[in-house]
Amino acid sequence: MTRFFKIWNRTPLIKRIAIGVVIGLFLGLLLPKLSLIGLLGQMFVGGLKAIAPLLVFVLVANALSQHEEGQKSNMSTVIGLYLVGTFSAAFVAVLVNYIFPLTLTLTKSAETDLAAPQGIAEVFQTLLLKLVDNPINAIATANYIGVLTWAVVFGLAMRNVSPATKELLQTLSEVTSKVVTWIINLAPIGILGLVFTTISENGVGILADYGLLIAVLVGTMLTVALVVNPLIAFIMMRENPYPLVFRCLRESGLTAFFTRSSAANIPVNMKLCEDLGLNKDTYSVSIPLGATINMAGAAITINVLTLAAVNTLGISIDFLTALLLSVVAAVSACGASGVAGGSLLLIPVACSLFGISNDLAMQVVGIGFIVGVIQDSCETALNSSTDVLFTAVAEKSVWGKKKR
Known part of the structure; x- marks a missing residue:
């Protein structure tokens, strides 16, 4: 055994x-009723979600408190890549609609009782209140927008404190990171439980009717993930991006696929950034920020399902309107983490551009929940792996400039 x-x-x-x-x-497949196995997955995700807000707070606050004037962090480049990547994903979804126009069967059985935001203004209002x-509540409820805000405030305020106090914060950061390492080492057991739950509770039968949409x-x-993001990375780095792209998908995207939570995957991304040798001052801020605003997968989900509703209702749209939809989807996707229900509940915001009633839009949301077993997993994998990719690309692009 040893x-x-x-x-x-x-x-x-x-x-x-x-x-x-x-x-x-x-x-x-063999023991679908042995629910105790599924509990392992719930405990793993629960552990990650529990430690992630505290990890984000101490890492961001510590990074900012230790930051010295004139020290490079590449954050402006990272944020720019996040925004460009999210908009590009939304635009690709529009182009795909012209190649593979989808239609949906809208019935009352697809409705959901969840309340969607009434427009972009409500999305922004929710974000501002967050x-x-x-x-304390932000950490307890995993409100990462609030956690980031207060971590920045405390980090900046602690720049002028005594070295002993900074050292205490540094120690807290290291201890929290160590706890996270222990939890991540339990990933094989946790993901075993998550896969068991998915297979035992969700047969392929219900997904067969929505095969084309999936x-x-x-x-x-x-x-x-394999064309647009590598192209952006190549433009920034001027070198073959695929080794980095595949590593991010393998080490970040895989765990995100099964946990289906960008927040739970933050510790995994932090560890990957460390293994890649990236600047801690950058990734300690960019990774939790990416889990909040870098939402390429969410933008794709919003556009694909919205345009499927548009096609179903026979509404004709010109290219400029589709471009506007991409902007709305990108902005809405950035606010997905601040809205209960995530990207699916932002579909009515996009549908409102075409005069589609909230009742019909919520039926589309219902269909989204039906295919959510796969959609949400792939969406989270794309979102989370891209956080690391763009953080690394921003730093490697700086290295390239220094070489030239």
Whole structure:
């Protein structure tokens, strides 16, 4: 047994996760009623979600408190890449609609009782109120916009404190990071439980009727992940981006796919940035920020489903209107983390551009929830892996300038 644990610990985490996926798949098929296995996945995600807000707060506050005047952090470049990437994803979804126009069967059975925001103004209002949330409540409720805001405030305020106080914050940051490392090492067991739950509770039968919709959603996200994002990376770095792209998808996208939570994947992304040798002053801020505003997958979901509703109702749209939709989807996607229900509940905002009633829009949201098992997993994988990719690209682009 001791030898087994030694071999297991020496095995790369990705391989251990792959083993967990396979075991979870078989257990889900053979023992679907053994719910105790699924509890392992819930505990793993719960642990990540519990520690992530505290990790974000201490890392961001510590990074800013230690930051010295004139020190480079590349944050402006990272934010620019986040915005360009999200808009590009929304625009690609529009182009895909012209190639593979989808239609939906809208019925009352697809309705949902959840309340969607009434417009862009409400999305922004929600975000602004999140900014001034009580800091303790923000950490307790995983309000990352509030956590980031207060971490920045405390970090800036602590720039002028004594070295001993800064050292205490540094120690807290290191201790929290160590706890996160312990939790991440449990990923194979946790993902085993998550795969088991997905297989045992969600058969493929209900997804068969929406196969084309799923194919377009997943295909569009893959196009962004494997074509658009690498193109942006190449323009910035002037070197082959695919080794970096594939590593981000493998080490960040894989865990995000199964946890289906950008927030839960923040510790995983932090560790990957550390392994890549990136500047901690940058990634300690850019990764939690990306989990809030870098939402390429959400922009794709909003546009694909909105345009499917438009096609179903026979509404004709010109290119300029489609371009406006891309802007609205990108802006709405950036606010997805501040709205209950995520990207799906922002579909009515986009539908309102075409005069589609809220009742019909909510039926589209209902269909989104039906395919959400796959859609949400792929969306989160794209969003989270891109956080690391663009953080690395921003830093490598600076290296390229220094070489020239």
